[in-house]
Every structure is written in C-alpha cells, then in structure tokens.
Amino acid sequence: MRSHRRDFLKSSLAASTLVSMGSTTVPAFLARSAQAANARANDRVLVVVQLIGGNDGLNTVVPHGLDGYAKSRRVLRLPAGQIQTINKEVGLHPAMGGMAKLLEAGRLAVVQGVGYPNPDRSHFRSMEIWESARREEGALETGWIGRAIDAMPHPGGRDTPALHVGSRVLPLALKAKHSEAPSLESLEQYRLQLAGNAGDQRTMREALDQVARLDRAVDDPLLGFMRRSTLTAYDSSKRLEQVIKPATDKSQYPNYGLARRLELIAQIVKAGLGTRIFYTALDGFDTHANQLGTHAALLTELSDSIAAFQKDLATSGQADRVALLTFSEFGRRVAENASGGTDHGAAAPLFVVGPVKSAGLIGAHPSLEDLEDGDLKHHTDFRRVYASLLDAWLECPSAQTVGPGFEPLPLFRSV
Template sequence: MNTSRRRFLQHTLGSSALLSVGLHVPAFLARSARAAGTGTGQRVLVVVQLSGGNDGLNTVVPYADELYAKHREVLRLGADQVLKIQQGLGLHPSMDGLARLLEENRLAIVQGVGYPNPDRSHFRSMDIWHTARPEVVDTRDGWLGRALDTVPAEERRDVAGIHLGPSPLPLALVSQHTSVPSLESLERFRLKTAGGAMATSALAELAQAPRAEQSELLDFIRRSTLNAYASSEQVQEAIGSGTSGAEYPEYALAQRLKTIAQLIDAGLSTRIYYVALDGFDTHANQLEAHAGLLREFSSSVEAFVHDLAARGQLERVLVLAFSEFGRRVAENASAGTDHGTAAPVFLAGGAVRAGLIGEHPSLADLDQEGDVKFHTDFRQVYAELLDRWLGCPSQTVLGREFAHVGAVAS
C-alpha cells in the first residue's frame, strides 16, 4: 500500500470511526485497506450517452440509397461528403476520428438497434435504455446499477462507478446497494477545509451520530454524506497521478474522458464510467448542430482511445455509445428531424470485433410512423457486455437471456 493511500485510510476511517455504527457503510470503504491498487487489470466499461436522440441515418449514412435522398432533401449527405465504410454506407463527414478507429480495428458499429414498441418520448425511451425494462415503468434502478449490485459486498472496492458530468446520476447507474457518485469535475469533489472550516472527520461524525428518528430519507442522506466525504478523499488520492501527454480537443466531453483515462491509469478499481453529450434533439436546423455534436463525440472518443493505448490500458477498456432513439426518416420542414426509433450503437476499444455488425435498417420497410424498424434489441448488446466484458451474468441483470451480437472479440 502506498503511503498516501494509507494516510487516507487513517484519516477517514480511523479518526471518524465511520464503521462503528449500524449505518450501512459502503463496502469499498471497508475493503479499500486490502484492495488498494488492485484496480490494475480489471476490465472497464465507459458509457457515452448521446442525449436527445441521435439521427442515426445521418451518422451512418446510406448515401447511395434513393429513399435516403428522397426523404432527406435538405439534410442529405452525399457520396462526396461521407467517409466511406463500405459500398453504399459512410460515416458523417465530421466523424474522421471514428473513421480512423475503424481502420485501426478499434471500432464496432452495431446497426439497427432498438426495442419492440418504440416509445418516442425522450424520457420514457431514455428510461427504457437505462433500466433495460421496456415492458414496465419501473425506475428503481438501472442496468448498470443492477450489475454493480451483483458484485458480492466483500469484493466491492473503491468507487464502483463514476458519472462525470453536470447532470444528476443517470438512472442506468442507480442501484439498490451501491452508491455511485456523480461528479461535475474532480475539483468540485474536494471538501474544502481551509480557513478554519470544520474538518472532514468532524462533519462525518455529525452525520454519523445516532438518531432516534426512523426515516428512510434521512438515513439515505446520512449514508450519502458519509459516502461523499470518503469517496471524495479517495478520488483525490487517485488523481495525484500524471497525464500521458496525450492531446485532447477542448470539448467538454474530451476533457471528461481525459479525466477518466487518468483515473483508469491511476489504478482506481472503478469498473464503470459514464459521461453524456447532450443536444441531439435536432428538431430544427439540424445540419450544423449535428455536425458539431458528432465532431465532439468522434474526436473525443478517438483521443481517449489513443491516450489509453499510449498508457497501455486500452485492452481492458471498452467504450459504449448510444442514444435513446434515432430520428424520423423523413426530415421535417424546419430542416430538422422528429423523434424516431432504431439507430446505431458504437463500441470502441482494444477488444472489439471491428467493423459493421448487422445490416443498415431498410428505408423501404418503415413502421406506420415512418420510422425504421429495429433488428437488434439493445439488450443483446448489454447482455454481451455483461457476460463477456464485465463478467456479470446478464440474465440476473436483464431478467432473461439475449443472444449476443458478437461485438466483443473472442
């Protein structure tokens, strides 16, 4: 154990006696004494959420399809613009970063991903992707939260998952037993105790002192408070490590991924990281906005993958990028697109079976709303990531078996 880690443990665990009460104490606190530094070698999943409904049709573009040209008079991307993947299909011109990853065999694109009876509400559809329960409205936990809960308490270490971004914790990471912090930035995650403020341990003692009142909500806040103070210190320790010197673009997404690369390289045994890029709800004047978003997405992921490769960490990291739905095939009169259904899902990393997986959904066979039909259930992708990447039985998390899509290299 390194000395800084030991100092943290003495400080946080020793002086405040976090462990002495009946309150549920996160297992990572109890375990980190033994587990310090054991994150090395564990597989990591990094989820990039494209919020708002990414226009899949203008992301992986069937540029030669006459129906595409017909439905997309204004928004059409031509053969001379797209970055060709194979005959008739090309990536959006902004996605040169992902095109390079494809050439390097570090990118898989699963096409036509959706679910039965698609819901076109942002919130409901996002909930469906997050909970992996399309049939019922049950938002108590998410698929990743349930996955974290399958880890036996005595094996949980450090912070099990981290959401990096300004919004609240994504439902996907909500779990019954594992607390996942949501961080705007790592600096925001440092309890300031200069200038005479109360020490962390004193504040923790106040949160922890016994209460007569029985209140689930109060206990939740107490647990969260103790978690917050402890994991705050833990992350500060982890980011003491340096950067690799890799170049990242200035985008917020890129900067978040850069932080994640640092945490991974520092040996933090966090298994799941989550970031989001918002703005894909392009109902009007889509061309320019969408191009900017895809550039941010593509160049940020490319920089991240290359940084991890340089650090020798890429083999144990896999990136999953999804959106809550694609958009309607026919553009609207505002030079935008309305809510649709199936869209491509991206997987990047050192261990993907690179290339296109599944056919581009047919534009000749639309549903009654005028949307493409999905042929691959998103839970098939989840199942494969759970079974073959995170080593977590997918049936436990998803409720039943799903055929894998073959995106993780064997």
C-alpha cells in the first residue's frame, strides 16, 4: 500500500503543480459533477434569466388592443402594426421576433399579471422577495433555488446542482444551507490546464492515466479522495474540451453578453456535467427616461439570445429537457412619465420557454383601468410559477421551498 500511495501522491502533486485554473485551484464542482454525469445526463434542466431593474411589461407584452394603453402611453405607445401578434389585443414588442418564432413553434408561454400582494417598489426589497420567495424582512440566509437544491437528492453528494453564470455576486436566490452554487464567467476558469510544453503535458496525462490503473482494493481514505478529486477534474476537463472546440470555432450565437452566457450554459448542458439549475441575468431595465431605444435594445438582446439558445439545444437534441424562465423584480407604471420613461410599478408578465403545455398567453391581461396606486393589479402570485417549476419540472416538492398553498400552474407537457 505504501508504494501505491507514494506513487500516487507523487503523480498527483506533480500534476497539481502543473494545473492552472486562472485565479483558483481545480474547482470542487468539476470533481463532483463528473461523478454523477452518466447517471444524470437525462435529468431536466432549469435556466433562470433575471431581468434586473424592473422590466416594463406593458411594452414587452403589449396590450395594444385594450382600452387604456394608447391613453396612458402617448410617447411610449408602440404602433399596433409593428407588434408581434399573439392575439387581436396583445402582442410582443416589435424587437422580439426571435421570441415570436418560439411562440409559433409552441415553445413559449407568457404568464400575465404576475406579482405578489402589497408590492414593494424598492429594487433591493422586491428583488429580495422574488429571490427568496419570502415576505418576512430581515437577514435572509437562503433563496428559493438554494432551498430547492438542499432538498434535491445528490448522487454521492458529489454533483453540483446549481451554477451561477455571470460577474455579479452570487444572487440570494442561489444561497443554500447545505449546498454550494459556484459562479463563473467563462469555461476557461474551469478547464483543467496542463502547463508546460507538449512533452510535459503528455507526461502529466500519462501520470493521470497511471493513477486510474492503481489497485483500488488497497486504497486508504486519503488516497481515494485524492484520486477522485484529480481524475474527476481531469475527466470533466476532457468533456468540456470536446464540447468547446466546435462551439468556439463557429458560434451561432449573436454577439451579446446574454447570448454568450447562454452559450456557455448550453455547452455545460451538452457536456453532461450533471448541473440542473443555471442562473444568469440581463441588467439595464430601470428605464426612467428615454425608454424607447434602450428598451428595444434590451428586448432584442433578450429575444435573440434565447432564440439562439433554443436553436442550439434543439440541434443537439437537448431542447425538451431544458426549461427557461425570465423574471424581473417588478413591472413599470401604466402611465409614462415626463421624461419619456416609466417609473417603478408592480405586476408584469414573465416568460417560460421550452416544452410548454400551452403556448401563448396564460391568464388574462390585468385591467388598464382598474389600477392600484397607478399600477397593474396582479392575479398570479410568482410563487405559483416557482411551484410549477419545482413540482412539475424538477420534481422537487415546492411546499418546503416556497411555502404551502401555492398551486402550480399547468405549464409543461409530458416529454
């Protein structure tokens, strides 16, 4: 046993001195994920896209045929002839052609009138409510996804069920008590890099292959732990390299930040690393002034990025196992302001993309005449949407995550 252990330690330490991971060591999530990859390659995946700033729902899902829209939106009114039609009264913003095609393909559900009772118009507080699925104030230690991943079965405790993609600090939504959701901005952060010249790299790979052949019957706990950590990181790196090469050579994604983040998520999904929930964001929706151009650009990025993501998944045969949710901390006021923008509001629509049960509108559009302090009244609590994603999609009981009494919506078809 001593000779095996000595040889392995020598190989592992030598390899570790040649591993470069940017600013970090070989991340634990790669080591954990590869262990479960084969067993969980067909699990359903959820991608959450947060629209930061408070998206103007009225100019996203546009009630152009309803009384009150033209009266409240003189500067910001979108011409009915340019709207991407959903029905005779409601349509998508003209910039959302990609999402309109997903709607035609039966891949997009629009949940209208989403919010919560006694809405808060503070960015920080409303984001806290949406991300935690809790109304109590004070120090909140966990988010709704964090509680969900704590409740999920983790094969051997070694996979990483959730991953944050972006440069923000870890969102509250992903904070858990017993699990850790890493953050990354690029796959280069997590690829196993064997430094040195070609000969050095070949030597290290041979050392890792030799480690794989060691007699497992004589392993002690330290030896077993080091072998698993090294080999699973190496295996994950090889999986990622196989997926990265074709995607990097000829990307089909538009040149947007959100598109690149979704491309990265698609690469990880296709690599089969076992992660079930991905979280990313698009910022800039706090449109208090000169909204028309800014909002159109944001919705173009959102729509084109999601459309490219769906096309990528469909091409690789992964589309029916991935659902995508968009949400924002609140909508905007019905009436435009004097600066050609909109102020903080309440209820708004959200999107669910994937194998939805019924494409199109879910729920009636809130009245534009019967307002609450100038805002749309919600009729669907956002926690019902979360309950749908947890119970029906991820097969994770929602009551312990969002609380009891939130009946799931019939969002998904059987796949």
